[in-house]
Amino acid sequence: MKNLLWTLLACTAVFAIGCGSPEDPKKSPSGSAGGGTAPQAATQTIGVSLLTLDNPFFKVIGDNITAEGKLRGYETIVVSADKDVAKQSNQIKDFIVKKVSAIVLSPCDSKSIIPVIQEANAAGIPVFTVDIPCNEPNVKIATQIATDNLGGGKEAGQAMIEALGEAGGKVVILHFKQAESCQLRVKGFREVIDEHNQTASAKIELVAELESGGAKDMGLKAAEDSLQAHPDLRGIFAINDPAALGARAALEKAGKADQVLIIGFDGQPEGKQAIKEGKIYADPIQFPDRMGVEIVAAIVKHSKGETLPPQTLIPTRLYRKADAEADPELK
Numbered sequence: 001m002k003n004l005l006w007t008l009l010a011c012t013a014v015f016a017i018g019c020g021s022p023e024d025p026k027k028s029p030s031g032s033a034g035g036g037t038a039p040q041a042a043t044q045t046i047g048v049s050l051l052t053l054d055n056p057f058f059k060v061i062g063d064n065i066t067a068e069g070k071l072r073g074y075e076t077i078v079v080s081a082d083k084d085v086a087k088q089s090n091q092i093k094d095f096i097v098k099k100v101s102a103i104v105l106s107p108c109d110s111k112s113i114i115p116v117i118q119e120a121n122a123a124g125i126p127v128f129t130v131d132i133p134c135n136e137p138n139v140k141i142a143t144q145i146a147t148d149n150l151g152g153g154k155e156a157g158q159a160m161i162e163a164l165g166e167a168g169g170k171v172v173i174l175h176f177k178q179a180e181s182c183q184l185r186v187k188g189f190r191e192v193i194d195e196h197n198q199t200a201s202a203k204i205e206l207v208a209e210l211e212s213g214g215a216k217d218m219g220l221k222a223a224e225d226s227l228q229a230h231p232d233l234r235g236i237f238a239i240n241d242p243a244a245l246g247a248r249a250a251l252e253k254a255g256k257a258d259q260v261l262i263i264g265f266d267g268q269p270e271g272k273q274a275i276k277e278g279k280i281y282a283d284p285i286q287f288p289d290r291m292g293v294e295i296v297a298a299i300v301k302h303s304k305g306e307t308l309p310p311q312t313l314i315p316t317r318l319y320r321k322a323d324a325e326a327d328p329e330l331k
Contacts, residue, residue: 045075046299047095049088051106051132051179053080055214055242056268057288058106061130064102064292072300074101077270081144083178083213085109094145098124102142102299110180114139120184126302130295131288132181133311142302144311145295149181151186152284152316156263159206159282159318160235161196163261168202169234172226174212174219174243182214182239185265189237205234212243219246227254229250237263241271241283267319286318312318 046069050058069076081088085108095103095200098316103120107113117139118161122128126142133144137164160171173189176182190206197203207230210222221240223246226233233256238244244264253259257279264271267285274280291314298308324330 005149043075044073044101044303045077045098046296047092047098047100047103047198048078049081049091049095049103049105050078050130051081051108052083052117052202052214053078054082055240056270057240057266057286059107060288061292062113064289065296067128068293068296069299072296073324074296074299081105081108083108088113089126092116092120092155096125100125101121101303102126102128104128104130104295104299106130107134107180109178110134110136115224117141126299128295128298128302130291132179134182141310143298143308145179145298146311146313147286147291148313148315149184150188151313152265152286153185153190154192155190155284155316155318156185156265156282157189157196159263159284159320160193160237160261163263163281164204164235166202166261167234168200168204170205170207170230170232171228171235172207172223172233173209174222174236174238174247175209176212176214176239176243177209181212185239186237207233212238212246214240214243216242216246216249219243220250223247223250224254227251227256227260231258235261235263241268241274241280242265242285244280244283245274248274272319272324272327273330275319275321276327276330278321282318282320285319286316287314290314 030100049063050062055060066076066078079091088108103125114136114174117127121140128142131146131148134141173186175186212219212222236247238247241264245260247262251260262280264280264283265282271283299302302308
């Protein structure tokens with residue numbers, strides 16, 4: 001009897017070691033802690049469709065969702081929509097077919113993406129948005145994690161006033177109109193400039209909004225067009241760092257790098273380096289790493305039935321040359 005009892009206890013211990021707790025972050029993606037033969041819980045997966053992965057900002061978001069998801073027991077599929085609504089719609093449909101646990105997206109176009117979000121809603125898959133919101137009616141978004149883009153746009157406006165000083169002058173906005181986040185940045189920027197002009201002796205004249213695509217090549221072309229239309233241009237507000245860097249290239253090509261001051265947005269390493277070198281005056285900087293971590297935390301809370309706020313806005317911080325010179329991450 002004694003030998004039989006020890007045998008039973010040993011078998012029980014082996015069985016327990018082979019299962020692993022569902023909350024154990026050391027599990028392999030399959031949910032197993034070490035090759036046991038007992039049935040495993042289904043793997044939880046987060047499907048992520050980001051606006052683009054060509055922009056380092058979105059890559060940081062995707063990388064942090066993946067890393068934080070792994071710590072929380074999730075596999076992650078990260079794909080690039082390449083600013084194409086049709087492509088993003090198909091990616092979300094694929095997530096629905098795969099029966100992912102949650103969908104995270106930065107919409108290419110908040111209105112055009114509505115039908116496929118409704119499909120995810122109907123399938124019972126929670127949808128979260130990161131960076132770019134979808135505030136449209138008739139869709140259910142679990143929560144939105146984003147930069148305070150309106151506040152960041154206001155910081156950009158203050159930076160432009162500071163950069164141009166009492167002289168004021170003509171300013172062009174390099175936009176990316178299909179993204180709601182960029183619409184908010186431009187709105188905040190315009191509000192501050194309009195308020196400034198009510199009392200300023202020398203006004204800041206917003207002479208044009210041109211499409212930059214949020215990309216370096218299109219930003220360069222838009223800045224070239226701006227210089228041709230307005231040879232006395234004094235400032236450029238670019239809605240992100242790639243567009244700002246494209247604008248800087250255009251200024252250098254035209255020999256007007258000392259005439260026109262650039263305000264960017266993002267705080268990507270290349271943008272920060274340009275600020276240190278005096279090529280961009282300042283950036284309201286974002287924190288994409290924090291966005292990625294917080295969106296996973298929201299997914300975990302939602303899975304536990306906890307109530308989430310409609311959105312969480314992360315403030316920007318204005319980053320100037322003095323900040324860049326003190327930044328240990330820059331060369």
